Amino acid sequence: MTAGAFSPTVLVDGDDALLATVRSAVADRTPAVRVVGPDSTQHRSADCIVARTAPASVEGDVTRGGPDVVLYPRTPDDDLARRAAGAAGVRYLPASIDTDGADLLADAIDAFVSVRERGGDPDAADEASAADATGLIEEATALAGVGGWAYDPDAETVTWTAETYRLHGVPESFEPTPERAVSFYHPDDRDAVRADIERAVSGEPFDATYRLRRADGELRWVRSKAAPVVEDGSVVAVRGAFQDVTEREKRENTVRRFKRAIEAAGHAIFITDRSGEIEYVNPAFEEVTGYRSEEAIGRDPSILKSGQMDRTYYSDLWSTILSGEVWSEPIVNARKSGEHYHASETIAPITGVDGTIEGFVAIQTDVTEQVRTRERLETFEEIVNRLDDPIMLQNRDGTFRVLNDAVAEYADRSKAELIDADEFAFMDDVTARRIQREKGAVLDSESTITYEVTPTFPTKGTRSVITTRYPHYDGDGNVDGTVAICRDVTERAEREHQLRVLDRILRHNLYNKMNLVLGHAELLEERTEGRICESARKIRETGDALVELADKERRIVDLLTDESERQRLALRPIITEVVGELRAAHPDREIALDCAEPFEVCTIPELRDALAELLRNAVVHTEPDADVAVRVERADGRVVVTVADTGPGIPEMEQQAAHSPGDITPLFHGSGLGLQFVYHVVQRSGGTLRFGARDVGSLLDADAIGASVSLSLVPQPNEEPNEDARDSADGTDADANVDAAS
Numbered sequence: 038m039t040a041g042a043f044s045p046t047v048l049v050d051g052d053d054a055l056l057a058t059v060r061s062a063v064a065d066r067t068p069a070v071r072v073v074g075p076d077s078t079q080h081r082s083a084d085c086i087v088a089r090t091a092p093a094s095v096e097g098d099v100t101r102g103g104p105d106v107v108l109y110p111r112t113p114d115d116d117l118a119r120r121a122a123g124a125a126g127v128r129y130l131p132a133s134i135d136t137d138g139a140d141l142l143a144d145a146i147d148a149f150v151s152v153r154e155r156g157g158d159p160d161a162a163d164e165a166s167a168a169d170a171t172g173l174i175e176e177a178t179a180l181a182g183v184g185g186w187a188y189d190p191d192a193e194t195v196t197w198t199a200e201t202y203r204l205h206g207v208p209e210s211f212e213p214t215p216e217r218a219v220s221f222y223h224p225d226d227r228d229a230v231r232a233d234i235e236r237a238v239s240g241e242p243f244d245a246t247y248r249l250r251r252a253d254g255e256l257r258w259v260r261s262k263a264a265p266v267v268e269d270g271s272v273v274a275v276r277g278a279f280q281d282v283t284e285r286e287k288r289e290n291t292v293r294r295f296k297r298a299i300e301a302a303g304h305a306i307f308i309t310d311r312s313g314e315i316e317y318v319n320p321a322f323e324e325v326t327g328y329r330s331e332e333a334i335g336r337d338p339s340i341l342k343s344g345q346m347d348r349t350y351y352s353d354l355w356s357t358i359l360s361g362e363v364w365s366e367p368i369v370n371a372r373k374s375g376e377h378y379h380a381s382e383t384i385a386p387i388t389g390v391d392g393t394i395e396g397f398v399a400i401q402t403d404v405t406e407q408v409r410t411r412e413r414l415e416t417f418e419e420i421v422n423r424l425d426d427p428i429m430l431q432n433r434d435g436t437f438r439v440l441n442d443a444v445a446e447y448a449d450r451s452k453a454e455l456i457d458a459d460e461f462a463f464m465d466d467v468t469a470r471r472i473q474r475e476k477g478a479v480l481d482s483e484s485t486i487t488y489e490v491t492p493t494f495p496t497k498g499t500r501s502v503i504t505t506r507y508p509h510y511d512g513d514g515n516v517d518g519t520v521a522i523c524r525d526v527t528e529r530a531e532r533e534h535q536l537r538v539l540d541r542i543l544r545h546n547l548y549n550k551m552n553l554v555l556g557h558a559e560l561l562e563e564r565t566e567g568r569i570c571e572s573a574r575k576i577r578e579t580g581d582a583l584v585e586l587a588d589k590e591r592r593i594v595d596l597l598t599d600e601s602e603r604q605r606l607a608l609r610p611i612i613t614e615v616v617g618e619l620r621a622a623h624p625d626r627e628i629a630l631d632c633a634e635p636f637e638v639c640t641i642p643e644l645r646d647a648l649a650e651l652l653r654n655a656v657v658h659t660e661p662d663a664d665v666a667v668r669v670e671r672a673d674g675r676v677v678v679t680v681a682d683t684g685p686g687i688p689e690m691e692q693q694a695a696h697s698p699g700d701i702t703p704l705f706h707g708s709g710l711g712l713q714f715v716y717h718v719v720q721r722s723g724g725t726l727r728f729g730a731r732d733v734g735s736l737l738d739a740d741a742i743g744a745s746v747s748l749s750l751v752p753q754p755n756e757e758p759n760e761d762a763r764d765s766a767d768g769t770d771a772d773a774n775v776d777a778a779s
Contacts, residue, residue: 045150046071048083048104050092055109058132059087062143070150085149087142091120105149109142112242115267133242133264134278136183141278184279186263188215190238190272201279204259206251223248223256233261237275240265246282258286305380305401308387311394313337325380325403327373338399343377345369358384358397367404379408406512414439427502427523430509435459435476438518449495460492468492471602475506478603479519481754482639483508484723489526501530544587551587555580589710592646601641603722605753608636608669608678615649616667619656626656629666629736636669636676637753640722644750647718650711651680651746659684663743666736671752675724678748681736686743687712692728715748724750 047063047070049056056074063070073083086092086106105126108117113131121129128145135141184201188194195213202209205221215234222230226247233243242264249259263277299306305322309315318333326333326341333340346368357364364384371377380401387396417430422441430439436457437444445452448463455462460469468490479486487505494500504523511517558580561573609632616630638644655665663684670677691712719726727747 044068044071045084046073046082047146047150048073048075048077048086050075050086050088051109052089055087055089058139059142059146062139063146066143066147070146085146087146090114091117107142107145107149113264113267115270118266119268131264133244134262134276136262136278136280140183186261186277186279188234188237188275190275204251204257204279204281205249206253206255221249221251223250230261233263234275237263237265237277238272240267240272246286257281258283305403306398307333307338308396308398309338310396313397316396322401325372325378325401326370332373341370343369343371345377354384358386359394361386361388361394368401370401378403378405380404410512426525427521429521429523430518431459431476431521432518433480433516435473447494447497447500463495465493472504474602475504476519478639479506479508480516482723482751483516484751486723500525501527540591544591547587548584551580551584555584586710589714592643592714601643601721603639603641605637606640606642606644608632608638608676608750609634611645612648612667612669612678615645615652618649619652623656625661627664628652628656629664631667631736632669636671638676638722638750639753640724640750641718643718644722647715647748648678648680650715651748654711655680655682655684655744659743664737664741668736672749674752675749676752678750679745680747681742681745683737683741684743687728687746715746719748719750722750724748 045068047059049059049072056072060072063072083104086104087109088106089108089110091108092106105128107128107130108114108121109130109132110117111132113133118129121127126149128149130141130145132139132142184204185198186201187196189196193215195215195218197205197213199209202211205211219227219230229245230247233245236243242262244260244262246258246260249257251257258281260280260282261277262280263275265272266274266276299319302319303321305325306319307315307322308317315333315336315338318328318330322333323329328340350366350368354364354366363386364382366382368380368382369377370380381404382399382401384397384399386394387398389395414430418439418441424441425443427443427447428441429437429444432438436459437455440452440455442452445455448455450458450463460472464472469492471488471490475486475488485505485507487503489501489503491499491501502523503526504521506519506521508516509518509520555577558573558577562570562577565573612630612632616628619626620628652665652667659665659682663682665680665682668679668681670679716726725748727749729745
């Protein structure tokens with residue numbers, strides 16, 4: 038072979054794995070290095086031998102003029118180390134301290150074959166190598182960015198190569214000691230460094246990554262890989278390689294963060310190769326589709342097909358992503374259970390460094406509930422548009438989400454203009470604020486409310502409108518707004534106004550005439566005796582009853598025709614006051630009260646009159662020896678007031694009249710008007726009225742109860758005691774707790 042055309046040959050005396058490692062290590066060398074196995078015909082002309090153990094042709098020493106040898110055991114071998122130390126032309130390099138790219142092995146081979154390329158004397162080269170081995174290694178490792186270090190546990194000394202000094206950012210005049218070397222590491226990593234060194238001194242190699250603070254303050258990630266050097270069964274040193282892996286660590290950290298983000302994402306994500314085979318799925322994919330990762334990986338996305346998408350859809354999808362574009366379209370897929378679900382899907386190609394498409398990543402957002410909600414809204418809108426009455430669905434903030442043509446007609450605006458607006462856009466401020474409060478009451482109590490307002494509209498003027506407003510729930514059962522059904526009752530309101538006027542006139546005349554009748558009856562009763570006196574008494578009592586009946590009728594009419602707004606009221610002060618008045622008026626009657634707390638409710642002010650009516654009836658319309666009890670408690674999210682007595686009970690006719698005030702027959706004759714008043718007050722307060730529904734605990738014998746009436750009322754949201762409630766709480770109404778004073 039002529040000079041200048043030298044092409045060194047490396048003989049690998051070992052397994053296929055070692056052969057592949059050597060070929061990879063010298064792949065980029067110029068000029069090229071031939072790497073051959075032991076069966077090659079060129080093994081006799083080898084310039085260098087790489088072996089796991091001493092080659093068969095080498096016994097004790099390398100033949101002068103023969104090829105140099107790199108002993109490359111997988112792990113440190115004491116015997117090989119001793120033999121290499123006493124032989125020229127032999128380099129001992131355990132694979133366990135080499136870098137992942139076998140950089141130290143490549144440098145050792147290069148050091149040997151370079152001499153032959155220059156036509157030098159191998160013996161002289163061996164001597165030079167032995168004399169300057171450290172310099173050659175340091176030069177090679179500097180090129181590879183790998184430093185070396187050694188630790189003598191007996192002398193407690195540390196030796197660094199030039200590259201290690203550079204990696205620490207210190208001059209070679211710096212004298213490292215064990216503690217000074219450890220001080221460069223991050224405080225949180227120093228214990229790990231010490232432990233790894235101790236483990237190596239005990240005979241165990243290590244490969245670890247730490248954070249290192251250079252002398253200039255820059256924080257870097259370094260990898261330290263070391264193995265013990267053993268002689269006569271004892272560890273005499275620890276030698277290792279030291280490499281800056283900051284950029285690799287940054288890349289790996291980015292990958293780790295990216296993976297954590299994918300794992301935590303609420304969207305179903307899966308990755309496929311170029312052919313569509315699934316290689317990865319995240320936990321959200323498992324949750325959305327029902328397929329576990331082991332069931333999906335290795336299969337293609339067709340496992341999700343629902344049959345709802347046509348061939349054109351998939352054809353367009355593949356042509357888009359194979360051209361390198363991003364696909365983003367809705368899709369209907371099938372879960373493992375067979376249930377269909379709607380998803381918003383985005384698929385993007387994954388490209389290599391050369392721009393070649395290597396795979397795809399798909400992100401799916403389950404929008405099934407949104408689709409179903411939209412479908413429900415479309416159905417709702419279709420229905421309400423067929424109705425003549427104004428109907429609307431409004432969000433929690435009061436803005437219109439769905440409305441029909443009737444609403445647009447009253448507002449004199451298009452439906453598009455009203456979406457995301459509210460009543461303030463077309464109605465007088467006073468009424469709009471009232472409606473705003475009613476919406477809030479529905480949202481807070483999650484109950485239905487009916488109210489009447491008289492708004493002024495742009496073209497229709499002032500109208501009387503009765504509205505029934507309901508809470509609206511989303512797919513998760515949470516209140517997300519209100520539904521309102523309105524009815525224009527202007528004409529009816531005008532007729533009611535006329536009837537109210539007529540009612541007042543009739544009552545005024547009735548009172549005037551009855552006062553005259555009662556005055557003459559009292560006069561006759563005082564001046565006569567016998568049957569005439571008795572008849573006069575009956576006339577007076579009947580007249581008094583008629584006046585009382587007219588008063589009850591007036592209260593009911595006023596309640597039905599005059600709009601009272603709900604407000605916060607504490608029950609304990611009200612009930613305590615009513616009970617006190619009755620005890621004073623009827624000192625011989627026993628009235629028990631159990632009201633342990635203020636019990637604030639959302640009700641109309643007439644509730645006091647309704648409670649007084651119930652208690653007065655229980656005292657006045659029962660036998661003199663009948664007992665009466667009142668109990669206030671919480672039940673099923675409501676505040677329940679129960680009035681019970683040991684009298685004969687409330688006639689069935691009066692109970693029916695209270696619940697069905699519109700179905701009064703001629704036999705009714707006006708009885709039960711007081712209960713009707715109570716019924717309307719409770720209804721206007723959003724509550725319910727029941728007969729015989731509850732007992733009153735120990736206040737009365739359950740078997741002796743003749744009548745029991747319960748009012749179920751809406752508690753005040755975010756209950757905070759008002760002034761009356763505070764008075765009750767600090768003892769002003771102490772007798773409102775359980776008592777049975779007579």
